[in-house]
Amino acid sequence: MNSQASFLSAEKTLRLSVVLVYLAACILPFVYALERLQYVTGWSVFTALSEFSSQSGAMKALKFTMLESVASALLTVLIGLPIAWCLSKYSWRRVRILRALLAVPFVTPAIVASMGFLSLIREDGLLAKMGIDLRLETGLVGKFAQLSGWEHPGHFLALILAHAWFNLSLMIRFVEPTLSTLDPRWEEQLSLLPGGKSRFSRMKHLWIPVIGPAVMCAAALSFLFSFTSFALVKWLTPNNDTLESVMASAGSSAGIVGYRIDSSEVVYSVAIVQFIILLMTLWLTSTLQKRYTKRLSQLSETNVRNHHGRPTLAAKIVLLVGIVFTILPFVSIVVSSFRMREYSNGISQYEWTLAGWKNAWNGDLSTMPVSEAMSNSLIYALCTLIIALPIGWILASTIFRLEKSGWSKTSKALDVASMLPLAVSAIMIGLGVLLGGLRWYPQMFNWFLLPVFPHVLLTVPFVVRVMLPAYFSLDTSFQEQCRVLHLSPLQTWFHSTLMFLRGPAVVAGSLTLAFSIGEFGASWLLVRSGSWDTLSVVVDQLMGRPKFDPVVYPTAMAAASILMILTFVLFLAVERFRESTDRSGF
Numbered sequence: 001m002n003s004q005a006s007f008l009s010a011e012k013t014l015r016l017s018v019v020l021v022y023l024a025a026c027i028l029p030f031v032y033a034l035e036r037l038q039y040v041t042g043w044s045v046f047t048a049l050s051e052f053s054s055q056s057g058a059m060k061a062l063k064f065t066m067l068e069s070v071a072s073a074l075l076t077v078l079i080g081l082p083i084a085w086c087l088s089k090y091s092w093r094r095v096r097i098l099r100a101l102l103a104v105p106f107v108t109p110a111i112v113a114s115m116g117f118l119s120l121i122r123e124d125g126l127l128a129k130m131g132i133d134l135r136l137e138t139g140l141v142g143k144f145a146q147l148s149g150w151e152h153p154g155h156f157l158a159l160i161l162a163h164a165w166f167n168l169s170l171m172i173r174f175v176e177p178t179l180s181t182l183d184p185r186w187e188e189q190l191s192l193l194p195g196g197k198s199r200f201s202r203m204k205h206l207w208i209p210v211i212g213p214a215v216m217c218a219a220a221l222s223f224l225f226s227f228t229s230f231a232l233v234k235w236l237t238p239n240n241d242t243l244e245s246v247m248a249s250a251g252s253s254a255g256i257v258g259y260r261i262d263s264s265e266v267v268y269s270v271a272i273v274q275f276i277i278l279l280m281t282l283w284l285t286s287t288l289q290k291r292y293t294k295r296l297s298q299l300s301e302t303n304v305r306n307h308h309g310r311p312t313l314a315a316k317i318v319l320l321v322g323i324v325f326t327i328l329p330f331v332s333i334v335v336s337s338f339r340m341r342e343y344s345n346g347i348s349q350y351e352w353t354l355a356g357w358k359n360a361w362n363g364d365l366s367t368m369p370v371s372e373a374m375s376n377s378l379i380y381a382l383c384t385l386i387i388a389l390p391i392g393w394i395l396a397s398t399i400f401r402l403e404k405s406g407w408s409k410t411s412k413a414l415d416v417a418s419m420l421p422l423a424v425s426a427i428m429i430g431l432g433v434l435l436g437g438l439r440w441y442p443q444m445f446n447w448f449l450l451p452v453f454p455h456v457l458l459t460v461p462f463v464v465r466v467m468l469p470a471y472f473s474l475d476t477s478f479q480e481q482c483r484v485l486h487l488s489p490l491q492t493w494f495h496s497t498l499m500f501l502r503g504p505a506v507v508a509g510s511l512t513l514a515f516s517i518g519e520f521g522a523s524w525l526l527v528r529s530g531s532w533d534t535l536s537v538v539v540d541q542l543m544g545r546p547k548f549d550p551v552v553y554p555t556a557m558a559a560a561s562i563l564m565i566l567t568f569v570l571f572l573a574v575e576r577f578r579e580s581t582d583r584s585g586f
Contacts, residue, residue: 018394019414026420026457030275037268040257045272052269056262057241062273065227065242068156072163072226073219079164080171081215083322087172088179090311098319099172100572102326106169107511107571108564109518110231111536115543115560116329117162118235119336121154124350126332134158155237162232165325167222174214180305182210217288224281224422227274231536235543243274282419286412330564337557341550356554360562365545365552366538370559373538374566379448380534381516381570384455388512391456392418392463393505399464400471418464421457448532455516462515463508470504513570518563535563 134154363369402411
């Protein structure tokens with residue numbers, strides 16, 4: 001009994017320590033950044049909030065951010081829901097491969113997604129050849145802009161398409177597990193009742209209550225990620241700013257006493273408004289996910305799929321369109337990396353070449369070779385995984401135990417608090433580390449592993465989001481059986497918890513690696529003050545160079561291809577170890 005009491009005491013101490021350290025790490029950079037901005041501007045938080053509308057471009061950025069985030073969330077539902085429905089309702093061959101293909105966009109680095117859609121919408125891209133010019137906005141898009149008076153509708157459409165592509169996996173991962181394990185007899189029985197004769201009535205009485213929370217949860221997360229999007233906004237809508245891009249532009253000169261006070265005022269006001277909106281979104285997401293995890297009675301996925309039989313022609317067409325939509329940006333990046341524009345006698349033509357790959361690998365047009373930047377990214381990703389996975393696992397376990405112990409409000413508060421880095425945004429985390437480091441210990445910018453800190457903060461919320469539903473789906477009878485057998489607390493945890501959470505842990509680990517490798521916002525702000533570049537920052541550097549040299553564009557696409565391949569290899573390697581029964585939400 002003494003050993004068990006000691007184990008429980010040590011466990012509580014560990015949980016409390018992890019929670020306190022994580023919350024401090026989340027709050028301190030943001031608080032210090034605000035404190036520094038308050039000192040420079042002389043404003044209080046309420047003053048910064050009241051002065052938001054008077055800041056140059058702030059209201060315009062807020063309107064555009066809300067518009068593109070809502071539109072992106074709606075488009076994600078419109079595109080993702082039919083795909084999720086068709087994927088879950090029938091017996092597909094190699095369904096795990098199909099599911100993995102549709103999940104790839106979510107783990108794709110944002111800078112790669114930006115390059116993919118840029119290559120699709122450029123003047124000689126696939127869409128332009130089809131008569132849809134979203135970049136230069138000629139033809140039908142240009143006529144629509146003239147008639148409607150809407151400035152740059154092509155850029156806006158490209159952005160929300162890219163966001164819907166990026167967030168497609170959310171709809172698949174949240175909706176498909178529910179539908180693919182739902183008892184098909186429910187719909188059959190409902191169709192025999194007066195209230196289930198029509199499709200509308202079945203939707204009202206069955207499908208909305210069953211998959212409604214999952215759809216809303218996916219939509220809320222799509223809104224969140226679209227709201228804080230930076231790389232996609234930077235490259236696809238260069239004439240429009242979001243709140244995130246406004247802070248990124250002004251962040252490099254903010255927080256410096258006596259210098260560019262206007263920049264500090266902009267960042268201060270925008271950060272407060274963004275934090276309030278994102279905190280409300282996180283609260284809504286947390287509430288919806290708890291409703292989503294309260295699953296109805298489920299059957300074996302194989303039995304349900306076999307009951308529905310082989311897919312119909314319409315289902316095959318929907319899924320084929322979804323797969324093509326998923327892989328098209330990737331194919332476009334690779335093709336663009338081998339094509340270079342040449343001018344001969346005033347005539348422009350393209351030729352196939354390896355010049356872009358050679359330049360990218362040798363680092364002729366960037367601050368460092370792609371091989372060195374890739375090494376930096378991998379080191380940061382592995383360090384992030386070692387730290388973020390245990391922290392997120394412990395946080396999810398603590399939230400679950402608080403909920404089961406009757407501490408619902410505390411559990412909800414910790415659940416929302418675990419998502420704070422997403423509310424603060426990558427730019428503000430990077431700015432907090434930058435300002436805090438310059439004041440407390442300037443020598444830290446000589447530390448190679450400095451970017452690991454914001455990477456950990458930004459990936460822990462995803463670990464929590466994956467592990468928490470898995471905890472709520474655990475069968476407590478196994479834990480009771482372990483106690484009957486008088487197993488030790490460590491053995492009980494191993495047999496009743498760890499063995500059932502291996503799949504979600506693998507998913508959480510793969511997301512951590514992918515997001516760390518592709519993280520752009522905080523790295524973009526920090527490494528410009530340090531000595532190291534990640535692969536995503538090198539891609540951005542290359543794409544930002546003047547295009548009078550024809551080798552610049554294929555070099556940027558080659559670097560993006562390397563980052564894309566690196567992410568794919570890690571993701572697909574981890575997918576091999578993922579259990580087929582895992583339905584963790586991502």
